[in-house]
Amino acid sequence: MNQTRKKSSSDGETKPQTSFVDKFLRGSKLRSSKAESKSENNDLKTIDVQHSDETRNTATLDTDTHLTTEMELESSLEKNEQFLQKLGEKAVDKCLDLNNCRLSTADVREMGEALKALPELEELNLSWNSKVGGNLPLMLQKFQEGSKIQTLELVDCALTSEDGVFMGQLLPMLQSLEVLDLSINRNIGGSLNSIAQGLKCTSNLKVLKLQSCGLSQKSVKGLDAAFRYLGELRKLDLSCNKELGGGFEDSPVQLATLGRLEVLDLHQCSLTTGDVLSLTQVIPLLSSLQELDLSANKNVGSSSENLLSRLRFLPVLKSLLINSCALERETFTALAEASIHLSALEVFSLSWNKCVGGNLKLLLETLKLSTSLQVLRLSSCSLVTEDVALLVSAIQTGHLTKLRKLDLSYNDSICDEGWAIFCQNVWLLKELTELDISLRPSTFRDCGQWFRHLLCAVTKLPEITEVGMKRWILSASQEEELEHFDQHQSSSIHFDHGGFQ
Structure with a gap:
């Protein structure tokens, strides 16, 4: 049956557009379990065909007793059939990658029901789809406490402040979450306090990326308070938040509690002299740190003799980026003396x-x-x-x-x-x-x-x-x-x- 529907484009022209279900089936890069053998797949196809016939018969009988039209019912059942045909009744689908798929508003709305068909989902990537913004509660409301989601990527999705508030409410339900990437969503900076509260309940989180999220001095202080609950965190990216400057001033800084942190990215964050002073106390305590990026922070070069000299206490540091830091002779000398001890660089x-x-x-x-x-x-x-x-x-x-x-x-x-x-x-x-x-x-x-x-x-x-x-x-x-x-x-x-x- 034809699965192509028509939709008005932004310029008023009417064009045929593939439905989300079709796009999902053909181009979403959904990866099913590889453990199924060819014979099992053939058996599943046979079961799916039988199930499809039974479903169509049921649809015919139910038409007289329900207040839906025959076309609406058939369309709904057909979508379920396609999911069954794609997944198989015994399939365990763990990864759904819709990165840069140009999802339409209608596609986004269908996602709320589509995700119900993937109870074993562990990885979800919706990045680079601007229509996700403003619709996040509709899409992810099906996630319940006990969800198996481990990776959630929403890079450059035009998320709104309301989406940020919803994310803060959703996070406590995602107990298995290990990777959260909300980068390049500048409008969620105002709801970072809500997100920070939610992060306190994600003790298994290993990767947190908030690049270019409009973090302010105030919001980063709220985020810092959540760090003490994230003892498993391995990677933290707060880069390209130019309003962040001053957020690490006035210790204590809970960043120091991230004893397992391996990657810290603070490039282009307008770090103040006070921030650099606080980091001087914190960074030597991050003994597991392997990658450090302080690039494009001018105050690192003019007020960081102590900070750069303390890099000697990072024995496993593999990557050190300090581009465009306006290093002065004294700070460069301190860096040179410390770098002698970085044998893993x-x-x-x-x-x-x-x-x-x-x-x-x-x-x-x-x-x-x-x-x-x-x-x-x-x-x-x-x-x-x-x-x-x-x-x-x-x-x-x-x-x-x-x-x-x-x-x-x-x-x-x-x-x-x-x-x-x-x-x-x-x-x-x-x-x-x-x-x-x-x-x-x-x-x-x-x-x-x-x-x-x-x-x-x-x-x-x-x-x-x-x-x-x-x-x-x-x-x-x-x-x-x-x-x-x-x-x-x-x-x-x-x-x-x-x-x-």
């Missing part, structure tokens, strides 16, 4: 901190001791030729052997001699996959003779796939060399030059 990003230029020698010991370092980002750090020479010395002495990604872009002060020394030795980084030496957008320079050394080095790097060198201008002979290289290379290596003029 794999990702280290200092991009957009101008004070690094001319002072990379402070990190030399760290570079020599970082046997696990895989990603080093020094973009727009005002590096000079001396800095590159120091980096090369670390490479020549057999260090940085695990390095896979190296970003030296936007460092226009490095002269041709510096690039030549670097290109003659970069081949020693045998595991390198990505290299970026691009110039800043406002700068164009002729490629020196070092380009030939770079091509030669690339042929000796078995893992390399990407070389960024935007805005470097090649001569006619160099263009021929690159063309010849492209024609004869055995592996796929992309030179991202953006076109040479």
